[in-house]
Amino acid sequence: MALFPSVDWFDEVRNVFNADERYRGAGGGYCNCVAGFRIAEKVFVLTFDGFECSAAAEGDDGTLDDVDFYLEMPAKAWRDMVANIAANGAADLHHTLNTLDLDREDGLATSKHGDQVREDLFFRYNQTLQFFFDASALVETEFPKE
Amino acid sequence: MSEAANGAERELDLGWMDRTGPLETRAEPGKYGLTIADISIGDYGEAPEASDNLTGRPRGAAARPASYRIGAYPVRSKNDIWLDNASFLYEEALQRQWSSATDVPWHTIEPLPDDVEQAECQLATFLTEVEFVAGDVPARWVSLTTPDFYEPRQVLLAQVMDESRHMDVFRKRALANGGGLMQATGATSGFVGSIDLSRDFTEMSSRLHVSGEGSVLTLFRMGELMAQNEAEKVIYRLCAQDEARHVAFGVMHLRYMSETAPERREEIHCYLDEAEGGLIGAANPVGQLTPTSESMAIILGGGKDHFDDGMNKIIAIRRRQLQEYRKRVISAGFGERFENGRSRVAQMIEEAA
Numbered sequence: 061m062a063l064f065p066s067v068d069w070f071d072e073v074r075n076v077f078n079a080d081e082r083y084r085g086a087g088g089g090y091c092n093c094v095a096g097f098r099i100a101e102k103v104f105v106l107t108f109d110g111f112e113c114s115a116a117a118e119g120d121d122g123t124l125d126d127v128d129f130y131l132e133m134p135a136k137a138w139r140d141m142v143a144n145i146a147a148n149g150a151a152d153l154h155h156t157l158n159t160l161d162l163d164r165e166d167g168l169a170t171s172k173h174g175d176q177v178r179e180d181l182f183f184r185y186n187q188t189l190q191f192f193f194d195a196s197a198l199v200e201t202e203f204p205k206e
Numbered sequence: 207m208s209e210a211a212n213g214a215e216r217e218l219d220l221g222w223m224d225r226t227g228p229l230e231t232r233a234e235p236g237k238y239g240l241t242i243a244d245i246s247i248g249d250y251g252e253a254p255e256a257s258d259n260l261t262g263r264p265r266g267a268a269a270r271p272a273s274y275r276i277g278a279y280p281v282r283s284k285n286d287i288w289l290d291n292a293s294f295l296y297e298e299a300l301q302r303q304w305s306s307a308t309d310v311p312w313h314t315i316e317p318l319p320d321d322v323e324q325a326e327c328q329l330a331t332f333l334t335e336v337e338f339v340a341g342d343v344p345a346r347w348v349s350l351t352t353p354d355f356y357e358p359r360q361v362l363l364a365q366v367m368d369e370s371r372h373m374d375v376f377r378k379r380a381l382a383n384g385g386g387l388m389q390a391t392g393a394t395s396g397f398v399g400s401i402d403l404s405r406d407f408t409e410m411s412s413r414l415h416v417s418g419e420g421s422v423l424t425l426f427r428m429g430e431l432m433a434q435n436e437a438e439k440v441i442y443r444l445c446a447q448d449e450a451r452h453v454a455f456g457v458m459h460l461r462y463m464s465e466t467a468p469e470r471r472e473e474i475h476c477y478l479d480e481a482e483g484g485l486i487g488a489a490n491p492v493g494q495l496t497p498t499s500e501s502m503a504i505i506l507g508g509g510k511d512h513f514d515d516g517m518n519k520i521i522a523i524r525r526r527q528l529q530e531y532r533k534r535v536i537s538a539g540f541g542e543r544f545e546n547g548r549s550r551v552a553q554m555i556e557e558a559a
Contacts, residue, residue, distance in 0.1 A: 085304075085309075086304055086305075086309040087302055087303075087304035087309060087440075087443070087444040087447060088302070089298075089301035089302040089303075090238065090297065090298050090301040090302065092294075092298075109237075110237060110238050153433060153434075153435070153436070153439060156430065156439060156443070158427055158430045158431065158443060158446070159430060159431050161427075162427060162428065162430075162431040162523060162526075163431065165522065167526065174533060174536075175533075175537050176457070176530055176533035176534045176536070176537050177454060177457050177458070177534070177537045179530075179533070180450050180453060180454060180530075180534075181450075183423060183427065183446055183447065183449075183450035184298075184447055184450040184451055184454065185447070186443055186446060186447055187302075187443055187444060187447055190443070
């Protein structure tokens, strides 16, 4: 059982994602970016390199200066998304990353550097990012007590 | 001497063995396989600033004396078409291909209320229409570009494949659920069609890749948002990925142009003036009320009776579309137009607020 959010949880998802070759086709494939995630007060960074998610690490606010883009939403929204994926085996129509991005007034994806070419990697690799989070359906997840 | 198949002896002419490009080249695969970045070594990796290659000679091959011209190739200056990450974008395009026949879960489509299905079909008709232009135009420019600049040519060829798939996937969607194609919107006779009138590659790219495809990228992302089933989710998400790659081509080319041909900056600003006109025209269904924006509002709102809800969402997304466009132009190196009052985009963002 891995606690969400934590590096252990991201590592377990990475193991599922990296081992499943289905994620390399169907619009997945080469993905080269560094993505940040601000979840409650915590910051995590994932490195995607070729077919793999090669690293997960915990960072701080300053770490987000260097990522290509980062995703930020309230802790409850993250929890809802992960729970929805676990319940359905993949995000349902209302919990995909793109939908969450457009459904929120301030969006989900942003950056500190403001370079839209790098922010656009969220769109360019969206299927891979969705595959990654959908892979979390196979990870036993627990959430911190509120 | 060699023996021919009929037993007769013949002289071998091995002169071609002396007419080569650089030999003893050993490109080695990197961690992503043997990419065209990996074979860009030595002289083979050097694209000339200006090309006199009018014979279709592959870059690095020995010239063939007295060969005749096979291409007119008006695009023969490197800064006319170059970008720094073309080889990377090409490999990414190859790796992230998908099949509209088998990667879309078509079985998840179920009957929809008539007004919503008709709206889906109207949107699919519009997208099929504009994707014809998005495929035709880069295809033409490929044939106008010297083979010495093969990396950007390869990206454009991959784009043609992408647009071909977009054409077929939206046609399939229109025909898959009890509807069909609706009336053509005429978008291709306006700004979208005018892209093909461009007389310069950068003019074309600023209209097609930066303004046009940037807008369509937003449309595809909206399509994913308003999808009624998993099939539509996948269609729009995968199309958006492709489109984002095309946008990256345009922005990176503008950036290269800005850095290497500053004497053309004013000309590029003129292209952007025209491109921004397209952001408010009927060719951009997020821009103003058209049959396509009506159809999107019906889908987003959940039916004709909730049209206003859908339109409010469109307006919010239009703001994002314009902000993203502005940031792409800044990233390309032409941000001063937003500071000196030349661009109307800031005003358009305010109007969309």
